[in-house]
Amino acid sequence: MSNEEIQKNQEKFNHKTDAEISYDSGRGLSEDTVRRISEEKDEPEWMLKKRLEAFRHFKRRPMPGWGPDLSDLDFDDITHYKTAEGEQADEWDEVPEEIEETFDKLGIPDAEKEALSGVGAQYESEVVYQNMKDEWEEKGVIFCDMDKAVQEHGDLVKEYFMNKCVPPQDNKFAALHGAVWSGGSFVYVPEGVEVEIPVQAYFRMNSKGMGQFEHTLIIAEENSTVHYIEGCSAPQYTRNNLHAGCVEVFVGEGAHVQYSTVQNWSKNTYNLNTKRAKVSGDGTMEWVSGSMGSKVTMLYPSSHLNGEGARANHITISFAGDGQNIDTGAKVVHNAPDTKSTIESKSISQGSGRTNYRGLVRIPEGASGSKTSIECDALMFSDEATSDTEPYIEIKEDDVEMAHEATVGRIGDEEIHYMQSRGIEEEEAKEMIVRGFIEPIAKELPLEYAVELNRLVQLEMEGSLG
Amino acid sequence: MIEMKPEEIRKESQDKIEGLEMPESIRTPGRTWTRYPDDIQEKITSSESIQADVESEGDVEVFTGDEALDKAGIKAFNLIKTDENKLNAIHAANINSLIYAEASGDSELHIEYIENRPVMSHLIVRANDNADVTVTEETESQEFNTSFTEIYIGENASVEYGAVEKPENFSYSRRKAIAKKYGSINWLNGMFGGDLNRTKIETVLKGDNSESEMTGVWYPIGEQHHDISLQVRHIGDNTKCDMDSRSVVDNKARSLYEGLQKVETSAVDTSSFQDQETLMLSKNAESDASPKLMIEDPNVEASHAAAAGTVEKDKQHYLESRGLTNEKAERLVVKGFFEPVMGEIKVPRVKESIRAEVQRKLDEKEQET
Numbered sequence: 001m002s003n004e005e006i007q008k009n010q011e012k013f014n015h016k017t018d019a020e021i022s023y024d025s026g027r028g029l030s031e032d033t034v035r036r037i038s039e040e041k042d043e044p045e046w047m048l049k050k051r052l053e054a055f056r057h058f059k060r061r062p063m064p065g066w067g068p069d070l071s072d073l074d075f076d077d078i079t080h081y082k083t084a085e086g087e088q089a090d091e092w093d094e095v096p097e098e099i100e101e102t103f104d105k106l107g108i109p110d111a112e113k114e115a116l117s118g119v120g121a122q123y124e125s126e127v128v129y130q131n132m133k134d135e136w137e138e139k140g141v142i143f144c145d146m147d148k149a150v151q152e153h154g155d156l157v158k159e160y161f162m163n164k165c166v167p168p169q170d171n172k173f174a175a176l177h178g179a180v181w182s183g184g185s186f187v188y189v190p191e192g193v194e195v196e197i198p199v200q201a202y203f204r205m206n207s208k209g210m211g212q213f214e215h216t217l218i219i220a221e222e223n224s225t226v227h228y229i230e231g232c233s234a235p236q237y238t239r240n241n242l243h244a245g246c247v248e249v250f251v252g253e254g255a256h257v258q259y260s261t262v263q264n265w266s267k268n269t270y271n272l273n274t275k276r277a278k279v280s281g282d283g284t285m286e287w288v289s290g291s292m293g294s295k296v297t298m299l300y301p302s303s304h305l306n307g308e309g310a311r312a313n314h315i316t317i318s319f320a321g322d323g324q325n326i327d328t329g330a331k332v333v334h335n336a337p338d339t340k341s342t343i344e345s346k347s348i349s350q351g352s353g354r355t356n357y358r359g360l361v362r363i364p365e366g367a368s369g370s371k372t373s374i375e376c377d378a379l380m381f382s383d384e385a386t387s388d389t390e391p392y393i394e395i396k397e398d399d400v401e402m403a404h405e406a407t408v409g410r411i412g413d414e415e416i417h418y419m420q421s422r423g424i425e426e427e428e429a430k431e432m433i434v435r436g437f438i439e440p441i442a443k444e445l446p447l448e449y450a451v452e453l454n455r456l457v458q459l460e461m462e463g464s465l466g
Numbered sequence: 467m468i469e470m471k472p473e474e475i476r477k478e479s480q481d482k483i484e485g486l487e488m489p490e491s492i493r494t495p496g497r498t499w500t501r502y503p504d505d506i507q508e509k510i511t512s513s514e515s516i517q518a519d520v521e522s523e524g525d526v527e528v529f530t531g532d533e534a535l536d537k538a539g540i541k542a543f544n545l546i547k548t549d550e551n552k553l554n555a556i557h558a559a560n561i562n563s564l565i566y567a568e569a570s571g572d573s574e575l576h577i578e579y580i581e582n583r584p585v586m587s588h589l590i591v592r593a594n595d596n597a598d599v600t601v602t603e604e605t606e607s608q609e610f611n612t613s614f615t616e617i618y619i620g621e622n623a624s625v626e627y628g629a630v631e632k633p634e635n636f637s638y639s640r641r642k643a644i645a646k647k648y649g650s651i652n653w654l655n656g657m658f659g660g661d662l663n664r665t666k667i668e669t670v671l672k673g674d675n676s677e678s679e680m681t682g683v684w685y686p687i688g689e690q691h692h693d694i695s696l697q698v699r700h701i702g703d704n705t706k707c708d709m710d711s712r713s714v715v716d717n718k719a720r721s722l723y724e725g726l727q728k729v730e731t732s733a734v735d736t737s738s739f740q741d742q743e744t745l746m747l748s749k750n751a752e753s754d755a756s757p758k759l760m761i762e763d764p765n766v767e768a769s770h771a772a773a774a775g776t777v778e779k780d781k782q783h784y785l786e787s788r789g790l791t792n793e794k795a796e797r798l799v800v801k802g803f804f805e806p807v808m809g810e811i812k813v814p815r816v817k818e819s820i821r822a823e824v825q826r827k828l829d830e831k832e833q834e835t
Contacts, residue, residue, distance in 0.1 A: 380764030398747060
């Protein structure tokens with residue numbers, strides 16, 4: 001890639017537009033703000049109650065006593081709710097020009113052209129564009145934004161929303177999320193239906209000092225299949241931004257859900273998410289996460305294997321550049337016999353970047369015949385980079401197989417010298433090594449996504465090397 | 467650091483007890499791995515001093531009691547602080563056997579406690595430059611024991627350390643060594659006794675080219691709870707550490723393991739390995755493990771591995787097909803499981819002692835069935 005192209009690409013990812021903001025909850029968070037959000041959305045009473053319950057817990061709950069430094073995070077300095085000018089649009093023509101421009105730079109319409117099955121493009125807190133293939137509707141698949149789901153599929157949402165999977169009491173950021181959540185996607189796949197083409201949604205933060213709290217709820221009924229992809233790319237700003245999203249997944253018996261995400265929040269964002277799946281018998285949950293951006297990321301997708309023969313596969317790749325602290329991991333609870341889990345974590349740190357793997361695998365009594373394998377690899381590019389690996393494994397059953405392996409090392413000078421001797425430039429050689437390193441995640445993603453991931457990594461690499 | 471008189475250490479530690487917390491334990495959502503009984507402070511006190519059975523050979527000077535503290539000078543409670551946690555302060559306020567040993571050249575030091583009273587022992591070893599020392603501590607108590615060891619390793623000195631613990635109820639061991647350049651320390655710890663056994667062993671590889679092997683073997687049965695941590699800090703250049711531990715857990719017992727390989731910014735060309743394996747013999751047993759890596763310098767070759775599981779069915783079936791009973795097959799598998807670690811043990815008397823303890827635990831099981 002030439003320098004000019006890189007410049008262009010960086011501009012593209014740092015791009016922001018001046019869309020007008022129609023409602024602004026103001027800075028800071030009070031019970032009044034929570035009530036106003038609910039009122040603005042014309043929500044049913046139960047949702048307001050849920051929000052207030054979450055808000056009260058948020059107030060009481062202390063900050064986590066472990067993990068990355070969050071002392072710069074000031075909840076009073078963050079706007080919790082905004083909508084962009086313009087109502088929900090069904091066609092691209094209706095999308096406001098500035099917003100369309102931003103999406104264009106990220107290539108979303110192209111993705112659409114490539115017949116991606118649905119586009120839920122979230123601009124700030126509201127979904128501004130939703131499209132869905134007719135054939136899905138015929139099959140009974142529901143894919144809509146979360147606010148709409150509250151209005152139109154109230155019973156389903158009420159039963160599942162922050163109730164059986166991630167209650168607001170789960171952690172401080174889940175509580176905050178429960179109080180001020182806005183936007184996100186609702187996916188319902190009926191029994192036996194296969195949604196083969198990835199569902200795509202782009203979440204963006206685009207206003208100074210603004211938080212984003214989108215909620216994604218995926219319900220996959222018995223023997224259904226769905227692959228949901230979420231991508232993030234945020235413009236750069238000076239003040240700390242906060243993203244506290246929540247993802248809840250219900251994998252029915254024999255169902256298969258893959259949730260893939262590549263995030264590239266701007267380097268001042270606190271990315272503190274709660275993602276969890278409940279997996280029924282013979283169901284499979286696959287988490288594929290690529291964490292590139294943000295100032296601090298805390299992301300530990302979790303899988304509760306509640307039925308016999310349930311499986312979870314976690315693939316995590318993180319890339320921490322200068323000043324970034326990417327703290328990721330996984331949590332798997334084997335609650336039933338013959339459940340299986342694999343965790344594969346790969347991290348790269350460079351400059352003063354810091355990567356962390358933090359994971360918990362729990363096999364309680366009764367989960368006989370369970371198997372788990374945990375693999376963590378860390379690559380470091382600079383003398384200031386740091387990397388920690390902190391696995392926790394709890395086993396209360398003898399008939400199990402647990403294997404864990406971790407390695408850490410500097411990118412090999414030998415490998416680079418070898419490649420240089422074959423006429424490959426040092427920078428290119430490093431890139432090739434990195435590409436090989438992230439291959440396991442790239443191959444899980446559709447082509448366009450893999451390309452975007454490679455491009456992000458390339459930008460990160462260039463940024464540090466140049 | 468100011469030198470302190472024994473009574474000063476006692477008094478000062480006694481005063482600190484109230485304000486200190488119990489040793490840190492790993493917490494995961496909804497769980498704390500080790501909890502200590504509330505009345506532990508009243509439980510662990512000692513009044514009368516006890517006599518160790520000390521055997522020494524070669525160029526080693528051994529001092530006991532107040533004289534030991536006097537000779538140790540600032541080396542007492544320098545590596546391990548009295549105010550690290552409540553148990554350290556309780557130990558410091560109640561030590562009933564204190565030994566200081568200074569070794570040069572080739573030497574051996576063997577310490578043994580066989581008591582029906584509490585053993586609260588504190589050993590400080592100074593291995594002078596080029597010394598080659600073997601140190602063993604075996605503790606058997608009908609009561610509880612606290613066992614502290616501080617080891618200072620001079621340039622090019624090497625220390626082989628072995629400890630076997632078999633107290634009746636509570637056991638708290640805290641050991642730490644610091645090595646100068648080309649120094650080496652090989653730890654071997656066998657933990658067999660104690661309803662509650664908390665052991666933390668730490669190596670500081672401060673000098674360039676210093677190295678350590680940290681080997682642990684434990685075998686909780688019945689309702690025993692063994693909480694073992696092994697830690698290494700790589701500070702000097704070209705330092706090496708190999709941690710290798712194995713545990714067998716049976717009945718309703720719990721095996722807890724925390725391993726930490728820390729490579730600091732100053733440590734270039736480090737190689738650090740960690741391996742922990744657990745064999746689970748009962749449905750009601752529990753094995754928790756947290757092998758950690760903290761790397762601040764990229765010029766490192768570090769890895770760790772952990773595994774847990776039960777007796778492989780095919781192994782057992784094979785042995786049974788050769789006419790062995792189920793129980794005998796299991797005994798063979800247990801012994802075989804420890805063998806790779808036993809092979810690394812260079813101190814014969816410790817090796818024999820550990821084999822005997824493993825045998826004793828297996829016999830206990832046989833009697834039950």
